[in-house]
């Protein structure tokens with residue numbers, strides 16, 4: 001799924017292409033993807049796009065007295081189209097027409113239908129009100145350096161209320177770079193491990209952003225080809241050459257290196273152990 005680096009770089013591309021242009025029409029293409037009723041979609045027509053930014057994994061479009069938010073969820077993508085596009089492809093969520101190209105098509109690949117968009121007044125927070133601090137903020141540094149959260153680090157990093165913008169992919173890479181187990185808790189880390197974790201969060205996201213900034217156009221279906229360990233179980237760890245392992249956890253898979261992160265220990269698959277009981 002697109003995370004902070006993908007969304008940030010995408011926001012920058014849309015900003016470069018369309019800031020200053022008038023949004024001529026917003027077209028809902030999927031029932032239930034539009035999460036707001038008022039202000040109406042019609043009110044967006046004729047508004048000038050001032051800037052495009054990001055908050056957590058949300059794209060934020062500033063349209064003066066209105067704000068447009070888009071959340072791509074797992075499989076939502078943005079396609080840059082030529083002007084005048086009228087097709088209605090499978091998984092289409094919405095289309096935004098501007099006075100110049102590109103037209104933006106939001107579309108979901110696969111079968112999940114979770115992407116959404118919000119039309120709000122400028123001052124309204126909507127779904128971003130619940131988001132935690134940005135990974136590069138001082139507030140987040142404080143959480144990592146002083147926090148005593150007893151939950152697992154992998155859950156903490158993916159919890160948008162505690163840090164906004166990190167998902168499954170980058171959290172695997174972050175914990176690998178920090179050399180800590182995904183099952184450790186913040187409370188159990190010493191000062192050195194905390195400093196390493198904070199540094200890993202920021203450096204992994206910065207590296208990801210650097211790669212994402214080389215893209216052109218929208219956001220393609222296939223992402224994450226630059227992940228270091230995520231999705232690469234069974235291949236050698238890039239740091240020590242031991243085999244990367246995976247463990248099922250909260251309905252998805254976590255990839256880690258036993259040699260680098262868990263002192264050689266193989267993490268138990270909780271789903272599997274429950275079945276065996």
Ligand SMILES: [Zn+2]
Nearest residue numbers: 237240257260
């Ligand atoms: Zn390793």
